[in-house]
Amino acid sequence: MSGLKKLDKQGVQILYFDSALRFCPSVPVDYTEDKHHMAKIGLFYGSSTGNTEYVAYEMKAEFDKRDPSLVEVFNIGSTSIEQFLQFDYLILGIPTWNTGQLQDDWEFFLPKLAGANMSGKRVAIFGLGDQNGYGFNFLDAVGMLADEVMKLGAQLWGLWPTSNYEFEESLAQVEDHFLSLGVDQEGQSEKTPARIAEWVNQVIEEFEVLENQPA
Numbered sequence: 354m355s356g357l358k359k360l361d362k363q364g365v366q367i368l369y370f371d372s373a374l375r376f377c378p379s380v381p382v383d384y385t386e387d388k389h390h391m392a393k394i395g396l397f398y399g400s401s402t403g404n405t406e407y408v409a410y411e412m413k414a415e416f417d418k419r420d421p422s423l424v425e426v427f428n429i430g431s432t433s434i435e436q437f438l439q440f441d442y443l444i445l446g447i448p449t450w451n452t453g454q455l456q457d458d459w460e461f462f463l464p465k466l467a468g469a470n471m472s473g474k475r476v477a478i479f480g481l482g483d484q485n486g487y488g489f490n491f492l493d494a495v496g497m498l499a500d501e502v503m504k505l506g507a508q509l510w511g512l513w514p515t516s517n518y519e520f521e522e523s524l525a526q527v528e529d530h531f532l533s534l535g536v537d538q539e540g541q542s543e544k545t546p547a548r549i550a551e552w553v554n555q556v557i558e559e560f561e562v563l564e565n566q567p568a
């Protein structure tokens with residue numbers, strides 16, 4: 354029988370079953386021991402009103418078409434540094450909030466990452482924003498997150514052309530590319546499914562995670 358044993362205050366042994374673990378974040382789970390059963394890519398998202406979460410799971414479904422064991426999805430709001438750093442391939446989903454700011458859960462998480470070594474890790478970001486409502490800060494949080502992970506030594510992949518968007522300024526922009534996929538559920542939701550499908554294929558190639566499996 355699989356389960357996790359822990360002592361309560363009176364020293365009575367309590368058995369937590371695997372199915373209960375996800376509702377019980379205080380139970381210490383050693384993820385590092387399970388590395389060979391782990392997905393190759395960790396997808397971490399933060400989401401305040403559900404759009405980025407929706408895109409995260411649509412993306413997971415797209416990866417699953419290629420290999421259902423490739424990606425595991427995590428909410429950054431309930432992720433430990435250890436869980437985050439156990440992956441060599443990371444996909445990070447972030448919306449921009451409050452006019453050019455990081456989404457709350459990312460804002461809380463990023464300082465904890467300070468001093469971590471991300472060299473050799475491959476990171477690809479997808480950003481959510483509203484180009485019509487916030488055209489002077491479109492996807493700004495992507496630029497901030499990209500700066501942080503690159504400072505820690507990570508390689509950034511998944512860059513995406515800025516054509517087909519209309520905005521004035523963006524911290525996510527470098528020449529004619531964004532540092533991430535750009536998703537706009539307010540103004541261009543009809544374009545989202547095709548963008549996700551194309552970007553997932555791009556990232557699979559750039560990460561070289563399915564080298565021996567043609568598309």
Ligand SMILES: Cc1cc2nc3c(=O)[nH]c(=O)nc-3n(C[C@H](O)[C@H](O)[C@H](O)COP(=O)(O)O)c2cc1C
Binds near residue numbers: 403406481484493
């Ligand atoms: C108060 C407010 C501020 C926002 N600020 C920005 C912004 O500066 N830049 C941007 O691109 N989008 C901005 N947005 C749009 C959000 O990023 C967009 O709605 C996104 O899909 C939200 O994702 P979430 O539901 O995962 O939190 C803002 C939205 C609100 C309501």
